[in-house]
Amino acid sequence: MRILGISAYYHDSAAAIIENGKVLFAAQEERFSRIKNDASFPEKALQFCLNESGLTFEDIDLIAFYDKPFLKFERLLETYYAFAPKGFKSFTKAMPVWLKEKLFIKQFIRKKIKELGATNYKRIPINFPEHHLSHIASSFYTSPFKTSAFLTVDGVGEWTTMSYGIASGEKGIQVLGELHFPDSLGLLYSAFTYFIGFKVNSGEYKMMGLAPYGDSKSQNVINFKSLIREHLLDIKADGSIKLNMKYFEYSVGLQMVNSVKWEKLFGVKKRQPDDQLQQNHADLAMAAQNILEEILIKQIAFIKEETGENNLCLSGGVALNCVANSVLHNQNIFDDIYVQPAAGDAGGALGAALACAHMKEKLHFNGLKTPFNVYLGPQFSxxxxxxxxxxxxxxxxxxxxxxxxxxxxxxxxxxxxxxxxxxxxxxxxxxxxxxxxxxxxxxxxxxxxxxxxxxxxxxxxxxxxxxxxxxxxxxxxxxxxxxxxxxxxxxxxxxxxxxxxxxxxxxxxxxxxxxxxxxxxxxxxxxxxxxxxxxxxxxxxxxxxxxxxxxxxxxxxxxxxxxxxxxxxxxxxxxxxxxxxxxxxxxxxxxxxxxxxxx
Missing domain, CATH: 3.90.870.20 (Carbamoyltransferase, C-terminal domain)
Structure with missing residues (x-):
């Protein structure tokens, strides 16, 4: 069975093609369009995958899209309703795009593949595995494990911001628990990224690199961490969190945080992108990084106790935080931890295809015997x-x-x-x-x-x-x-x-x-x-x-x-x-x- 996986319309759009559960090719659209974090429909990446594999749309048995648009739209509507009349400006900007394009993804995909030469564009089934299922599949089905616990943490999928459970080569993927929007560890980290003056969805790794310039023993970092715990979120014993939405704007606004309240809370002005970095910014970055690690440690300790598994697969955008990954590994809670290199939304294209393949074909997965080879894009003569x-x-x-x-x-x-x-x-x-x-x-x-x-x-x-x-x-x-x-x-x-x-x-x-x-x-x-x-x-x-x-x-x-x-x-x-x-x-x-x- 040949499946074409697609991720698009948020950031890092990509396409991937698999055959009988084996990954053939995968590529991000940004590499072709030259637009950083390109979110548009991955036309060029899709064409590359088909051309390189010697296939046409007539050879494709299924198209898998990496999330469920109607569930995501439901979340937007319910969120705007819950916070109304706040967020009306954001609502008026978001709705035309959704009603014109994002809500009708199936029709849009058919239109796009028709433009790309598919004569059977009405025949190819299109499936929509959930966003976090796509993340989980992208990690587990490229891992060396026959069975493992999994943890997926990102900004938000449809409703889910964190999910955990057990993945098995025989029984498939079993979700045991979830955390829902607006409570999101990924969006909390992005909020600090925004406040420190970096771009959301691409500058998080800059904040991770800035954090070690802070001094974890300094009174400044200790105070920042105390303020975060006291005012921004409540951390439960199992690692779940409850955010104080009085300080955040991302649920209904056009920015991540209420900058006035954050400046008053931390005594630090919101940094503009061209402002010089100061020690306060590094200390705040370190405090945010430490809080992220503290929460993740609680989560994986709870997951270990709940699942009894020896191995862990991490996925979602937060799994690209290599510093936190190492902190988790060094806890020795699990024997081994695996992260797939495209752990963010680009990998969702790969995961959507793999998830559908294993559900439709009832494939038996025993773990990869050799490391997952990610050299899957174009080469040139x-x-x-x-x-x-x-x-x-x-x-x-x-x-x-x-x-x-x-x-x-x-x-x-x-x-x-x-x-x-x-x-x-x-x-x-x-x-x-x-x-x-x-x-x-x-x-x-x-x-x-x-x-x-x-x-x-x-x-x-x-x-x-x-x-x-x-x-x-x-x-x-x-x-x-x-x-x-x-x-x-x-x-x-x-x-x-x-x-x-x-x-x-x-x-x-x-x-x-x-x-x-x-x-x-x-x-x-x-x-x-x-x-x-x-x-x-x-x-x-x-x-x-x-x-x-x-x-x-x-x-x-x-x-x-x-x-x-x-x-x-x-x-x-x-x-x-x-x-x-x-x-x-x-x-x-x-x-x-x-x-x-x-x-």
Missing amino acids: NLHIERLLRRTKCKYQYFESKEDLIKTVCQYIAEKKVIGWFHGRTEFGPRALGNRSILADASDPEMQYNLNMKIKFREGFRPFAPVVCEEDYDDYFEEGKQSYYMLFTSMVKKSLRKDLPEDFQYFNLEEKRKFVKSELPAITHIDFSARVQVVKKELNPLLWHLIQSYKERTGVGVLINTSFNVKDEPIVNSPEDAYNCFMNSGMDVLVLENYVIVK
Whole structure:
């Protein structure tokens, strides 16, 4: 049975195609449209999935959409009614869009696939698994587990903001409990993201990166946490929460919070996006991160007691918080925790298809024997690249041998050059890199700042992730959960760390950033943590060989590995995207498969 999965109309729209329960291809629309977090119908991603698999709409047995629009519309209507007349302005903006487009998704999908050439557009059944079911399926059916507990936490699906239960390869997915809108851990975290001046649904990872600049022992952070618990929410023993909606506007308004009340509560002005970050912002970010972790720990402890399962699958947008994931792992409540790299709404396309496949076909799932391979997007031929190079009339070097290519790239990295690395298929999900990466020397104290300012054009405090071969992980990092797709953090080995001054907490943010914290300063965050991507030879042999060759040359088996894009742009997808990003940034070298361009 061939199923086409679709997610769209909120953020991070995507398409995926599976056959008999096996994932063939998947891609986000933003990679094609070049619109960050593109929420539109995934026309290009859908066409890619069909073309690459050699299928047409006539070969598709079912289309799965990642949530239930009527349930979501019901939630909007009931919420507006409950808070009326407050929220009338938001209501007048939302309703025309829903009545024209979002409410009639089935008809809209049929119209779209007809425009894309489907002659059988009326025949293909369209199913609508619930939003959280799509999240759960995307995680469990790509996991190594035959059975596991699951926890899904995000902003909101239709009504649900958190759900838990048991997933089994034999019995399917059993939901044991849910938390409903407007009480939402994901929206609470997004509210702080908004107040600190970052963009909701894309800036949460910035707040996560800012949080370690706070001092958890400082009176400021302690006070902020106390105010959050006292005024913003009530935390139950099982990790469920009740928000004080007097402080929030997202249920009916056009903004996340009542800024006047928040400013009065915390004594901090709402930050505008271009305002300089202050210590107060870092302390508030740390308080929010700590509260998130506290709640999640309570939730998984309760889930362990309720289910008795040994393993846990995490999904939903909150599962992209790799710092919280590591805190949960280190609690040792479950033997193992699995997170799918596209844990947010993009992964909903994959999950919707997998959920329908297992329900319709009664497939027996025994857990994946090898790690889920997320290199599911487009790849490009040498001919395609040569055409680009001829059009641009740029000088390049072509390498017949991969060994010679790797040797040359290693030399450039050792010379402190920044490399745009493009090969193979595009990754699926924001936490999966290796084929569309920017690579650089991790031992250079200036590299972190230079990458942020001259290449990524983003905030100077932002950390960079390391990449290391599986065999060498223990040489550089303390024992922790090893992740092939940067979904957990690890601590840099104590023997590699530098001593911090006793008054370090009194430094300003920029001084804290500049201080050399380890022998790998470019990838060591302020708290000695790093969001490590571990490379398994079988998953990405070329990158594995590159790191090993660099280690043989320099004695260092770690590289900076950050996404191949600049601020506010999606990760590059095609050779054209990579070339444009290279030419419009401070990168020194571009590797397009076997072709190397040097500025």
